[in-house]
Structures are given as structure tokens and as C-alpha cells.
Amino acid sequence: MTDSRPIHSVVLVKQVPDTHNVTGDVMTKDGTMNRNALPAIFNPEDLNALEMALEIKDRFGGTVTVITMGPPKAANILRESLFRGADKVILLTDRKFAGADTLATSVVLQKAVQKLGQFDLVLCGRQAIDGDTAQVGPQTAEKLGIPQITYAESIIDIADGKITAQRALDSGSEIVRCTLPCLLTVVGSANTPRPASVRRQMARKLSATPNEYAALRTQWPEFETDEQLEAYLVANDLKIAVWTADDIGATEGSIGLAGSPTQVHKINFVVLESTESKTISPTPEAIAAMVAELVHEYIVG
Amino acid sequence: MSENFFLDNPDLQFRLEQLDLREVLEFKEKGYSEAAVYPGAPRNYPDAKDNYRIVLGVMGEICGEIVAPRAAEADDEGAHFSDGVVTYAAATQDAIDAFRQAELFGAMLPREFGGLNLPESVYSMLVEIVSRAESGLMTIYGLQEIADMIEEYASDEDKARVLPRMARGEASGAMILTEADAGSDLGAVATRATLDEATGKWHLNGVKRFITNGLADVSVVLARSEEGSTDARGLSMFLVEKDETVKIRRIEHKMGIKSSPTCEIQYNNTPATLIGKRRFGLMRYAMNLMNGARLAVAAQALGIAEAAYREADDYSKERIQFGKPIRVLPAVGRLLLSMKVDLEATRALLSETSRWVDLWKVYEKALNRGDAPDESAARARLKQAQTLAETMTPMVKYCSTEMGNRVCYQSMQVHGGVGYMHEFNIERLFRDVRITNIYEGTSQLQVVAAIGKLLNHSLDPLLADWAAASYPADMTAERAILGELTGVFQAAAVALKAQPERDRVDYYACDLVDCAVWLVNSWLLLRDTNLLESKKSVARAYIASIAPRLRASAEVVVGANPVPLEAIPVLLG
Numbered sequence: 001m002t003d004s005r006p007i008h009s010v011v012l013v014k015q016v017p018d019t020h021n022v023t024g025d026v027m028t029k030d031g032t033m034n035r036n037a038l039p040a041i042f043n044p045e046d047l048n049a050l051e052m053a054l055e056i057k058d059r060f061g062g063t064v065t066v067i068t069m070g071p072p073k074a075a076n077i078l079r080e081s082l083f084r085g086a087d088k089v090i091l092l093t094d095r096k097f098a099g100a101d102t103l104a105t106s107v108v109l110q111k112a113v114q115k116l117g118q119f120d121l122v123l124c125g126r127q128a129i130d131g132d133t134a135q136v137g138p139q140t141a142e143k144l145g146i147p148q149i150t151y152a153e154s155i156i157d158i159a160d161g162k163i164t165a166q167r168a169l170d171s172g173s174e175i176v177r178c179t180l181p182c183l184l185t186v187v188g189s190a191n192t193p194r195p196a197s198v199r200r201q202m203a204r205k206l207s208a209t210p211n212e213y214a215a216l217r218t219q220w221p222e223f224e225t226d227e228q229l230e231a232y233l234v235a236n237d238l239k240i241a242v243w244t245a246d247d248i249g250a251t252e253g254s255i256g257l258a259g260s261p262t263q264v265h266k267i268n269f270v271v272l273e274s275t276e277s278k279t280i281s282p283t284p285e286a287i288a289a290m291v292a293e294l295v296h297e298y299i300v301g
Numbered sequence: 302m303s304e305n306f307f308l309d310n311p312d313l314q315f316r317l318e319q320l321d322l323r324e325v326l327e328f329k330e331k332g333y334s335e336a337a338v339y340p341g342a343p344r345n346y347p348d349a350k351d352n353y354r355i356v357l358g359v360m361g362e363i364c365g366e367i368v369a370p371r372a373a374e375a376d377d378e379g380a381h382f383s384d385g386v387v388t389y390a391a392a393t394q395d396a397i398d399a400f401r402q403a404e405l406f407g408a409m410l411p412r413e414f415g416g417l418n419l420p421e422s423v424y425s426m427l428v429e430i431v432s433r434a435e436s437g438l439m440t441i442y443g444l445q446e447i448a449d450m451i452e453e454y455a456s457d458e459d460k461a462r463v464l465p466r467m468a469r470g471e472a473s474g475a476m477i478l479t480e481a482d483a484g485s486d487l488g489a490v491a492t493r494a495t496l497d498e499a500t501g502k503w504h505l506n507g508v509k510r511f512i513t514n515g516l517a518d519v520s521v522v523l524a525r526s527e528e529g530s531t532d533a534r535g536l537s538m539f540l541v542e543k544d545e546t547v548k549i550r551r552i553e554h555k556m557g558i559k560s561s562p563t564c565e566i567q568y569n570n571t572p573a574t575l576i577g578k579r580r581f582g583l584m585r586y587a588m589n590l591m592n593g594a595r596l597a598v599a600a601q602a603l604g605i606a607e608a609a610y611r612e613a614d615d616y617s618k619e620r621i622q623f624g625k626p627i628r629v630l631p632a633v634g635r636l637l638l639s640m641k642v643d644l645e646a647t648r649a650l651l652s653e654t655s656r657w658v659d660l661w662k663v664y665e666k667a668l669n670r671g672d673a674p675d676e677s678a679a680r681a682r683l684k685q686a687q688t689l690a691e692t693m694t695p696m697v698k699y700c701s702t703e704m705g706n707r708v709c710y711q712s713m714q715v716h717g718g719v720g721y722m723h724e725f726n727i728e729r730l731f732r733d734v735r736i737t738n739i740y741e742g743t744s745q746l747q748v749v750a751a752i753g754k755l756l757n758h759s760l761d762p763l764l765a766d767w768a769a770a771s772y773p774a775d776m777t778a779e780r781a782i783l784g785e786l787t788g789v790f791q792a793a794a795v796a797l798k799a800q801p802e803r804d805r806v807d808y809y810a811c812d813l814v815d816c817a818v819w820l821v822n823s824w825l826l827l828r829d830t831n832l833l834e835s836k837k838s839v840a841r842a843y844i845a846s847i848a849p850r851l852r853a854s855a856e857v858v859v860g861a862n863p864v865p866l867e868a869i870p871v872l873l874g
Contacts, residue, residue, distance in 0.1 A: 195367075195403040198359045198417065202341030202352045222345065236340070 006062035007158055009053040010113055012124040012140065013046035013066055013081065015074040019129045042077045045125025047193040049186040052155065053123050054085045054194065060158055063087045065116060069097055069108050072211045075240055082204045083196035090116075091209055094244040099257030102131070106139035108255055111248035113144060121163070122183040126151060134185070141183035149176055152184040154191075208233060209240045304369070306430045307361025310607070312645055313426060316652045317353060319832055322346075325420055325656070328663035339412045353423045359403050360427050364434035368396045372435040376729050380562035382552040387516040389441075393560045396438055400470060407468025408445045410452055414460065415468035421593070421662065422655035425600040429651075432604025436733040437560030439601045440513045446593030447474035447521055451540065454577035454586055459540050463519045475517035476590050477541075477566065481510045485746055487523065487583055488533035492568065494524035503539060503575060505568040511553070513740070515564025518543050521590065522573065523582050536582035539573035546571040557732030592690070594741045595698040596658060599651055602705030602737040603644070609705075609730045610640045613712035620717075627715070636711045642843045643708060645836075647701045649825035650818070654693040660686035685762070692759040693821070695742070695750035700818045702738035709734045745811075752810040755817050756798040761791070767824040776830050776837060779844050783823050786851050790816045793855040805861045812854045819847040 017038035026037045053064045066081040068074045069092040078089035092112055100108065113122060122144070127134035134150075141148035149165050153173065156164040164177045168187045208216050213226045223229035233239040245255060253259060280290045294300045307313060326333075326349050333349075335342035343349035371392035378390035389397070400406060408424045410416020419427075424445065432439040448467045452460060466472040483489040492507025505524050509515070520541045527535035541547065546569045553563040577586055617628035617637060627633045664673065664683035673679035709731045713720040720727045738744045764787050772780050790813075797813055800806050823844050829836035 195363050195399055196359055197402065197404045198356045199341055199404040201355050201359065204340075205351070205355065220348075 004060055004159065007056050007060045007120045008062050008118060009056055009064050009121045009123055010116060010119050011046070011050050011053045011064060011066045011081070011086070012109055012113075012122065012137070013050065013068045013077055014043045014125075014128050015040050015068065015070050015077045016043045016128050016130045017041075040073065040076065042080055043125050043128045043130075045127060045186060045188050046077075047125070048188055048190045049123040049125045049184070050081055050084060050086065051191045051193040052152070052184070052186050053121070055191065056121070056155060056158070057085070059155075062120070065090065065119075067092060067109065067112050067116075069093070069100075069105060069112075072209065075209050075212060078240055079204065079207050080196065082207055083201040084194055085197070085200065088241075089207075090241045090243055092243050092248070093209075096245040096250075096252060096256045099260060100255060101260035101262035102133050102135040102139055103261060104255045104257075104259035105136050106143050107259060108245075108248065108250055109136070109140045110143035111250050112243060113140070115243070115248050120158075120180045122146070122181070123152075124183070124185055126185045126187050137183060137185035144181075144183065146181050146183055147178045148183040148185070149178060150185045152186050153189060204238060206233060206236075207238045207240055209242050211242070303362065304365030305358065305361040306365045306369070306433055307357040307426075309361075309365070312648055313357075313429065315829075315833060316648055317350070317357065317423070317426065319829070320422055320652055320656065322349070322420055322422065322656070322659070325422075325659040325663050328667050329418065329420060329659075335412055335418075342412060342418070353419070356405070356417065356419065356423065357426055357430065360405060360430050363396075363399050363403055363405075364430050367399050368392075368431070368434035368438060371395070373726065373729060375435055375437060375560040376557075376733075377559075379559035380552060382549070382562070385549055387549055387552060387562045387564060389562070390560050392435075393438060393441070396435065397441060397470070397473075400442060404470075405442075406445070406470030407448065407464075409449050410445075410464060410468050414452065414464035416448075416464075420655075420659045421596065422652060422659055425596055425651055425655045428597050428600035429604040429607070429648075432601040433608045434604075435560065436601060436605050436730070437558035439597070439604070440558060440561040441473060443597045443601060444474050444476065444514060444517075444594075446590055446597065447476055447519070449593065450521060450586060450590050451519075451576065453589070454538075455540055456574065456576075459574055459576075463540070463542065467519060472518035473514060473516075475512055475514045475520045476587075476594070477509050477512050477515065477520045477522040478587055478590075479511045480508065484511070485743065487587060488536070490523050490525060490536055490583075492522070492524040493528075494526040494537060494539060494573065495528075496526070503573045505539060505541065505571045505573050507568055508550075509566045509568075511740075512564045512566055513561060515549060515552075515566050516543075516562055521576060521586070522568075523587055524573075526575075526579050526582070533583040534580050536587075537579045538576040538582040538586040540576050541568075541571055541573045544571070555736075557729070557735055591741060592658070592694050595694050595747070596651070596655060598737050598741045599647075599654075599697045599701035602702040602734060603647055603651060605730050605734045605737070606640070606644055606647070606701075606705040606708040609709045609712035609727055609734070610637075610644055612725070612727045612730070613637060613640065613715040616720075617715050633715055636715050638842060639846070640708045640711050642839055642846070643704050645839050646822040646826055646843050647697070647704050649829060650693070650697050650700055650822050653821075653825055654690065654697045657686050657689040657693060661690040688754065688759045689763060692751060692754040695747035696814065696818055696821070698742065699738075699744050699747035699751070699814060700822070702734075703744055705734045705737055748811045748814045749807075751814050751817070752806075755813060756794055756806075758791070758794065760817060760821065764791075764820070764824070767828065770828065771831075772827055773830050773837070776827060776840065779823075779827055779840055782844055782848050783820070783827060786820055786823070786848060789852060789855045790820050793858040796859040797861065800861050802863075804866055805863060808866050809858050809861050812857045816851050816854050816858070819851045823847060 018041045026034055057064050064086045065088045066078060066086045067090045068077060072093055075091050078091055081089055092108055097108055124137045138148055151167045152165045153168040154166045161180050162177050163180055167174050167176060168189055213229050217223050217229055280286050323346055330343060333343060333345055336344040343352055375390045375392040381388045407416035408419045412418050428439055428443045431442050448464060452464060478487055480490055492505060494503050494505050496503050522539045522541050523536055524539055525535050526537035548567040550565045550567055617633055618626050620627045664679055664686060667673040668679055712727050713731055716727050719725050722728060768784060793813055793816060797806055826840035826843050830840050
């Protein structure tokens, strides 16, 4: 007899520049990224984490709450989470959060998760495609004082207050068990994220933070004042909660730039320019020579 | 960038934007009163349009990202049959699962059954998108008029039992009409339905053939309920939920749409419930299904044509011959232009036809339920919409499926030899499109369905409206040509109607339907030039191409030359 009580999950997500589609004008000459040149997307492995949480909900019941720390525009990925099945979303936004490294970020996330109250699982993507550190998940688990399962690929079972999960390793996989609550970082091979549901999207498309009311009223002039719009959103559970540093009780020295011990030592700006092209004749010899050259240059192999 | 088959198609987006559904939605959304009851029901007209963009955008993304990349795999693997059990190809099953997760089933069903309450016009666009991605899959997603027909005519108990499951995509549907000896001639259906007078229950016995998606959980089956009858008046429609008495005997090995299982089904004393009234099986319910299915097949052919055009367009940029991309050669440019213009003309016709079908449906429902505000005005509007829907549905089925075949042929020509090879998508599209002008009534039957209406001048009010409308000043020449061609068409219709010999009317009917299609498409494209500058080139190119052909075909109709008819018995025996 296993205990199959509902599981309450919190998913930590991040809006990132779409670094998979970097084009020429994205990098500035001083080696920083021109964020406006890239579309902002849902960090891919965070979508896998959300999917895992939704699958857990489908299997065991419970709720899925999604939290992101970011600028006001990050509300877009919260809406996307709602369209895919999240029950509740929270935007952590405050100028005081700006400039945070992974440590300061995990402080904010820890405080936010604690403010939520009771939870069984915290899930996040293994790493974000902008910083690629894979530190925020583990640091948040440490700050929360809960165990962590990194590189989670599948949930085998949740029963009797314990979770059994499979981790993806370089050389294979391993199955681990730990007590709840715990934190999982999820890898891209875990699942295929479900598409947004049209019914949920139609029902939740007006979900907004107060910051977005003006834009929303331009699109929907039927709402003549912010108050009128807000009354509608509140009545239909569409107002996206926004928490600031004060709301979560984060002290200024521990968050944002001030709370970030990381120092950038040096930035290497690598310019990849194709100055010349080679034409390979379609003969077995020429192709073999090309392959040999690619292997020699460590491009393949 | 992610692939999205709605967002990458400006013409489809234009069609949605220009589609005026105000009148349809006033009825269909019951004055937008459902917003208070169902989350996501629109609050007003712009909200409804926005919802349609959402639905099409999600479908476009799933089709671009998940379905299309595995279309060749679905074709290669095909549907499976073993030990009486049919299963879909893996790619097909995954696509169905994605549609289910995205909650795209139940497209046209009312919200009380869990449906999306979409109009036919928007559903046609969904079907086009699915078909562009994988045309075999369309025969599984694009059968939603079955649920619609059940909603319209089945008993409340049947509806409550099957419709919510269909809306969730848990139960798929099949329309089970044809038999080995009853294809185009459905009046010859022999499957027997017998009523047990003691229990009041019906049972079916017989064999059905060429049943698309015959493994479905919920079927509507045409069967002979009146013992001793031999024609359409002895047929009724039944609802069957699959159980062990339903045996699938085999699936067909087809030329195309291989992911779609085409089944032979045997009923062995299978329990069934009557849909609607006895004896109305073919005349009312099957015709209702066929009308919806014809529109869906028109959308299917359009989607395949869109895919074929894009294959040709891409290939003609990459393929270098004589030191340049082949698309700059006039002979290739001619093929590409013909494809593009034909596609946009057909999409305009499908959109216009779907809107009249929507109007027909909403007025019929409103009058049946007695909730039309002004009954006599509603009756007049219903009659107009029904006449136009019944004229234009076979026209667009004929136009789009013939166009689809032509575009796939032209696309393969652009590819040259490689297009004949299995590795190229056009080879699959060429096979897939071939069924579209055969099933749900061959092109020849569409001509039969349209000609009676055309001879009764059913298009005249529409043509008069279009002739009276205003158009951009720089389209004056085209407008004058269309004025002339309208007269030419109407004179041909009068001449054919006056023709006393029935055989000659039947022989030349297809030429008159061609004229009607060209004329209506031309007016629709001219109308589009009021809304979009780029449509001017489309309208000019289309009208330039069809005007001489329309005059020639009208001459053929007016002449109604008996010589070919007389040659048939002489030459063919």
C-alpha cells in the first residue's frame, strides 16, 4: 500500500535570450550581449522541469506553482506556464534584484519558495542557456536546507514521503531515493514538453501583472480604466502576483549586485569569421581528405 | 526559429482577418452570453477573433514542429493491421496525442459538450494546416463533422454519452457509408438494421468497405432499416460504439495517405441506436455529413497544394542549371506563378464557401429552436445561405481538389527527376493528393451536385452584389473584364438550361462549372484588392489567365456540340 497523496510542486523558471539562434549583430565589440537582438524565450530545460511537474500532477494530483525572477517582461513565460497547465504563477521583480549572480538569485528564490509555505517538490531546469552555470538549482536547495537530485530524467515513484528518481549521468543512469521535500534539476532528455492547450490559453490569455494593464487596455478597449480591468482579472483569477524584495523579506545586502560575490575576471571576445571557403570535389579522395582534416582540427571525431 | 504553419502563412492569416463572422457569431455565441459560464468563451467579437488566432497558432506550431517533420516516417510506416486490430503509425499516434494535449478536438462542438464551438470557416483553416503537415492525419483530425452531426440529430442520451469523449479526443469518429457495391450510389447500401420489437433495440449486420478511420470508437453507420426496400428511402443512420461484434477484416493498401487506415468492417448483430428519424439516413444525415466532409476535403487538398508549392519554391531557389537558379527561367516561373495564384484563389473560395455554410447552419439551428428574433427575415437569410452553400460546396470541392492535383503535378515538374524519387516530399504529396478528387464524391459527382443549382441561377444575387461593389481605381480594367465574363457565364447557363437533351446537359455540365469556378474566384480576388495591395497582382494574373479560357468554355457550353456524344457508342461500343 503506497501513499499517493497529492504532490505540491514549485517550478523555478527563467526567461533567457534565445542563444540557439545567435546572429551576427548579437555580440557587441566589448563582448557583452545585445539582449534586444535576440528573442526572449522560456529556458528550454525549465520547460522540461515544468513538464515533469505537470506529469507528477497528472499522476498524483496536487498543484503546480511557477516562479520566475526577472524583469516585468518575464511575465510572458509565466503566461506560457499557465497555458501549459500551471495552476498559479508568481513574478519576482524588483530593481533591487538586478545584477544578481547565481548566489543572490538563489537567495531570492529560497525566500519566495518559503513564502509560498508548504511544498513537496521544487523543480528547475538543469541550467539556463545564457549563463550555463547549473548552479542556481543546487544553491537554492542548500539555502532551503532540503536534499537535491540533480540531472533528474524521470520520476519512478513518489510514495510514503519519498521520491525515487532516475538521474542521467555521462556513462549511464542511476536511480536514487530521497525524502520529501526535495529539489530536482531536470535535464532536457527527461521528456517532451506538452504543447500549450488552446482552452487554457483562451481562458487565461488576459493574465497580467499590474505593470501590463496599460498595454492590455490598448488591446481590449472594453476595459475603460485600470480599476475595471483589475476587477475583471481578480474575479477571474487572472491577476499575476508580483512579489518584491520587501514582499519576500530579502535584505538588501544579500540580493542583487550587492549580494553577488562573483567577479568577472576577464571576457574573451571570440570572433568567428569565415574568411575563406573551400570547395571539395565530389570524389572519394577529396572527401576522405576533408574528413581527415576535420578530425585533425578536432571539429569532428 | 520555431516552425509555425499558421504564422508563416500570410495569406491564411489575411483570410482570417478579412473573414466577417459578426452575423454568424451573434447566433453561434448566443450574444456572447457564454463568457459568463465557460472560461475562454469570448466576451465579444474581437475576443472571438483573437481566440481563433490562438487556436490556429497552436495548431500551426504543433503541425510545424511535431507533425510535418515526421510526415515521411508516417507515410513509410503506414497504419498497421494484425489479428483484427488496427494501430496507427507511431508518428500518427504521437500527433494525435499532441492534439489531445493541446485540446484541439471537439472543434465545432458546443461548449456544453466540451467543444471549442468554432465556426466551420475556422475549422477549414485548421484542416488546411493539418493537411499541409501530413495529409493522412487529416482523415483522423478532419472528421469532426461526425460529432457535429451527432450533436445535431442524435438523442440526448447518445449525445451525453459520446460527445464529451469525442471533444476530449478520447474517442475518434468514423462515417461508415460505403459498401463494395454502394460507392457513389449510396442508395444501394445493403447492410441490414433490424429492430427487435420486444426490446426496441436495433442491431446491424453486413459489411462496409473503404471506411476511413474505421477503427474509430464512435461510428455513424448508414444501414437499411426498412425490410424489402431497395432505394435511399429505406436507409436510416445509426450510432455504433465499437465492441466485440464489430470486426475489422482488413485494411487497404493504398497509393497515398498511408497513415490513414482504410478499413473493411463486418457487423455481427452489433447493437446500434437510431439517429434522428427512420428513412432519412441518406437524404438528410448522410448528406449533412458529406457536405461537411466535402468542405474538409477541399481544405485538405488546399493544404497539400500549399506544401507542394513551398517544396517547388524552395527547390527552384537551390537548383542551379545553366548557371542560375531555375526559378529565373520563364518556363519554371510560369509553373510557380500558376501554383501561387491558384492557391490564393482557391483559399478565397473556400473561405467564402465556409462562411455561407456557417450562416446556413446558424440560421437553421436558430429557426429549429425558435430563437431567431425576426422569423421571416431569418427564413429568407437561411434560404439564401443554404442555396449558396449547396452551390459552392461542390464547386470548392471540385476546384480545390483538381487544383491540388495540378499544383502537385506542377511542383514535381519544377523538381524534375528528383521529384520522382521517394526521398523528396513532392513524391509523397503527389500520391496523397490523388485521393482528394475521388473520395467524398468524385469531381464528376461534384459537377452533378453543382450543375442543377447553377442552371437555376443560384449565383446571380452574389454576382450582382459583386458587380455593384466598388474597387480600386487601378483595377478598372479587370473589373470591366469580369463584368463581361459574368454576362458570358450567365448566357451559357441560360443556353444549357434550354438544352432539351439531358445527355448533352450532363456532358457539358463540367464546362459550365469550370466557368462558374473561374468567375467566382476572380470576383473574390478582385474584392481582396480593396483590402490588400499585394492582391492586385494576384487578381490581375489570375484574371489574365482565366479570361480566355472562360470565354472558350462558355462557347463549348453554348454550342453543346452533339458530335462527341454521338461518337461514344460508335467508338467505345
